[in-house]
Amino acid sequence: MDITIHTTALPHDDPEASVAFYRDVLGFEVRSDVGKGTMRWITVGPPNQPGTSILLAPPAVDPGITEDERRTIREMMAKGTYGWILLATPNLDETFEKVQARDVEVVQEPTEQPYGIRDCAFRDPAGNLVRIQELR
Numbered sequence: 202m203d204i205t206i207h208t209t210a211l212p213h214d215d216p217e218a219s220v221a222f223y224r225d226v227l228g229f230e231v232r233s234d235v236g237k238g239t240m241r242w243i244t245v246g247p248p249n250q251p252g253t254s255i256l257l258a259p260p261a262v263d264p265g266i267t268e269d270e271r272r273t274i275r276e277m278m279a280k281g282t283y284g285w286i287l288l289a290t291p292n293l294d295e296t297f298e299k300v301q302a303r304d305v306e307v308v309q310e311p312t313e314q315p316y317g318i319r320d321c322a323f324r325d326p327a328g329n330l331v332r333i334q335e336l337r
Contacts, residue, residue, distance in 0.1 A: 205252065205253075206253055207252065207253065207254065208244070208253075208254045208255070208256050209254075209255055209256070209286065210255070210256040210257075210258050211255055211256070211257055211258070211284045211286060211325070211327070211329050212257075212258060212259070212260035212261075212274070212278060212283060212284050212327055212329065213241075213243070213257040213258065213259065213260075213326070213327045214239065214259075214260065214275075214278060214326075214327050215239070215326055215327065216234075216239060216241040216243060216257070218326035218327075219243065219257045219325060219326050219327060220234075220243060220245070220257075221326075222305065222325045222326050223245040223255065223257070223325070224245065225303070226300055226303045226305060227288075227300070227331075228247070228248070229245040229246055229247055229248070229255070230245065230246060230247075230248050231243065231244070231245055232244040232245060232246055232254060236259075239259060240259050240262070241257075241259065242256060242257070242258050242259070243256070243257040243258075244256050244257075245257065255286065260274050260275070260278060260283070261274045261275070278327055278328050278329075279328060280328070281324050281328035281329070281330060282328075283328070283329070284327070284328075284329035284330070285329055285330035285331070285332065286329065286330075286331055286332070287332050287333075287334060288331065288332070288333045288334070289333065289334045289335070289336050290333055290334075290335065290336065291335070291336045292335075293311050293319055293320065293321060293333065293334070293335035294311055296321075296333055297310065297311050297321045297333070300323055300333075305323050305324070305325075306323060306324040307321075307322075307323055308321075308322035308323060308324060308330065309321055309322040311335075318334050318335070319334070319335040319337075320332050320333060320334040320335065321333050
């Protein structure tokens with residue numbers, strides 16, 4: 202079996218702020234931007250990995266989701282507990298300094314975790330947790 206990771210999704214509630222974070226802070230390219238206003242589906246990804254993307258999507262737009270579920274999703278996003286992603290870099294300290302300099306919410310400075318990973322964490326404009334691990 203030959204399976205690759207093509208796209209993963211994260212919610213957004215402010216498409217312009219999300220694009221600015223992923224494009225201007227993390228250096229990803231915008232690959233598509235479909236829709237209008239806050240109802241936009243935006244695909245971003247690392248320039249050197251054209252086959253791997255993140256879909257930034259409006260949350261809870263599925264017609265099968267109840268209003269109570271929509272409210273729960275909005276509450277979880279506000280707390281930063283709804284979406285998260287793990288990224289990786291060969292130079293964590295340099296990456297942390299560059300991201301931190303862009304005035305984003307730092308959740309954790311570079312730390313050696315007890316399970317053998319060194320990483321840091323930020324929140325994107327929608328509250329999603331963005332962990333960046335150091336490649337070894």
